[in-house]
Amino acid sequence: MSQRLDLLFLGSGNAFASGRYWSSFLLNERYLFDASPVVLPHLKRCGVPLEEIEAVFISHFHGDHFFGLPFLLLEYSELTARTKELTVLGPPGVEERVRTVTQAGFPNVFRKEKTYQETYVELRDGLQGELPGLTYLARSVTHVDGLECFGFRVQLDGRTVAYSGDSVLCQPLLELADGADVFVVECSCWEGACGPHLNPNDVRELRRRLGPGPTFILTHLDGGEADLGIENLLVADDLARFSL
Numbered sequence: 688m689s690q691r692l693d694l695l696f697l698g699s700g701n702a703f704a705s706g707r708y709w710s711s712f713l714l715n716e717r718y719l720f721d722a723s724p725v726v727l728p729h730l731k732r733c734g735v736p737l738e739e740i741e742a743v744f745i746s747h748f749h750g751d752h753f754f755g756l757p758f759l760l761l762e763y764s765e766l767t768a769r770t771k772e773l774t775v776l777g778p779p780g781v782e783e784r785v786r787t788v789t790q791a792g793f794p795n796v797f798r799k800e801k802t803y804q805e806t807y808v809e810l811r812d813g814l815q816g817e818l819p820g821l822t823y824l825a826r827s828v829t830h831v832d833g834l835e836c837f838g839f840r841v842q843l844d845g846r847t848v849a850y851s852g853d854s855v856l857c858q859p860l861l862e863l864a865d866g867a868d869v870f871v872v873e874c875s876c877w878e879g880a881c882g883p884h885l886n887p888n889d890v891r892e893l894r895r896r897l898g899p900g901p902t903f904i905l906t907h908l909d910g911g912e913a914d915l916g917i918e919n920l921l922v923a924d925d926l927a928r929f930s931l
Contacts, residue, residue, distance in 0.1 A: 690844035705910035726755035745777030746852030747836035757789035782807035828854035873907035
């Protein structure tokens, strides 16, 4: 029997959302997808064993998606001892970017000897890899000019989760989500257009083209909530947990 998927949303809002914290989610308490500025307090609030997080997938370098990572590294430096390797996956230059932001805020993180190995993986379109308990595929998606952005498809224990990252409607999203059990998909507004983001009509088109199979979970939302009339769809909220 395939393992159930546990998705904990540490935030569910876009960069401007009223009434929501910035979006990121944790899969099976081991794999973190994006690290919003509130990721550390929300992990603690939910009682997540911080030392068990294996990997952090950074979709792109907008602040609402990775400015929480220095706080997590500070935690490992000062409070929560860990011995497991931590893998951080992100766009090209990820190690330099993370170190620069962390150094600016918490220079003491790099003054102490680490009790664990920290590994950085630079993403490229089509990159496939393996982590403890998980295989992944990264695809370039279209968000804003001049910024490399990625979506992900991960497989663990016979189940598949796709994540759009931030994107407009593009072919890689369909390839990532085709046949997946769960598709975590951004939808940055409840009606009309959302700039370089997916909107409800885009999500309806994804459902039409993917069929009824993947359970959609909407995140990166504006404030409030609306019934979009899309089948097999869940709407994330801050600290919402889905077991599928």
